[in-house]
Ligand SMILES: CC1=C(CCC(=O)O)c2cc3nc(cc4[nH]c(cc5[nH]c(cc1n2)c(C)c5CCC(=O)O)c(CCC(=O)O)c4C)C(CCC(=O)O)=C3C
């Protein structure tokens with residue numbers, strides 16, 4: 513990674529917006545939060561009750577907001593330390609601080625061109641376009657208040673950026689070290705991400721990346737690329753070639769609709785049945801510790817492994833790692849330079865290369881088309 517010790521310029525941008533999912537911060541928040549998340553999404557009631565219980569198990573507090581506050585601090589510290597004078601704001605789509613309120617604040621503070629960092633590294637409707645739809649909704653709400661709204665662009669997907677991948681590779685090494693020594697060399701790597709409907713996976717990414725055979729489009733291809741880079745880095749660091757697989761977690765939706773499989777718990781069962789002595793779960797689909805990590809991996813899958821007698825360890829998420837904060841700065845400077853008509857270096861590991869800056873028409877389409885900001889439409 514290049515070290516920008518000199519002050520870069522973010523012009524033409526005058527603010528960065530950290531845009532995230534949001535999560536409850538106490539028991540009274542859980543039900544209204546779930547109502548916000550699932551409005552119009554057709555999630556079965558039983559599933560909602562179940563997910564509510566996951567939150568109540570942790571006092572109704574999701575780890576996601578604390579993680580975003582830490583990331584916000586890490587970004588401000590990194591920018592200040594590198595002479596990058598760019599204010600950073602934070603807003604969520606499903607819980608306070610709400611996106612519309614933060615965009616209103618940005619507008620009142622006089623910002624005219626805003627760059628958005630979404631806390632989702634990959635292409636998919638849920639991880640990309642839905643955030644763009646939320647931006648469009650919030651901008652429309654502010655326009656309805658009679659405001660002149662800022663122009664909003666979104667940073668490219670960073671799944672293969674070294675500042676995102678390297679902390680995860682190190683986290684796998686730390687997790688391996690936590691396994692009993694006699695099973696460490698035989699441990700398999702289980703890379704996990706959020707399951708999504710196969711229909712959504714197949715249409716993820718640019719139209720050229722769409723697949724019709726359940727291969728999972730850009731969503732699966734990008735995760736496989738990241739997983740491969742991490743597995744290679746771990747092999748180089750340990751001298752041991754460990755088998756790995758991309759598996760899924762946190763499935764919701766009706767049972768008759770196909771979602772990406774196998775589930776992490778079924779995978780652990782299969783590993784155990786085939787005599788594998790241990791596994792490391794690597795949540796590459798999550799930028800930080802969300803409830804999906806705390807419950808679905810650290811609680812449910814870990815209990816499953818204990819029941820099987822399979823030693824497992826869970827690799828840390830990237831969270832507020834300073835290397836990730838530095839990567840965001842590089843991505844900001846890169847995009848700003850591109851907007852100024854330059855052709856900056858675009859860092860990317862793996863085989864897919866750097867993702868597009870602007871989602872083209874037809875990228876990660878919604879089931880029913882709605883306005884989306886920060887794209888080519
Ligand atoms: C791809 C993806 C990401 C990663 C990208 C990104 O990070 O954005 C993600 C993140 C998150 N998902 C989260 C929470 C929930 N997601 C749900 C439902 C769904 N997620 C989906 C996909 C994704 N979700 C999908 C296809 C559904 C079905 C309904 C629909 O089609 O919209 C539900 C409803 C209950 C349930 O069914 O589980 C909840 C409560 C939280 C907050 C966790 C916390 O509080 O720490 C976070 C970060």
Ligand SMILES: [Fe+2]
Pocket residue numbers: 638706
């Ligand atoms: Fe989700």
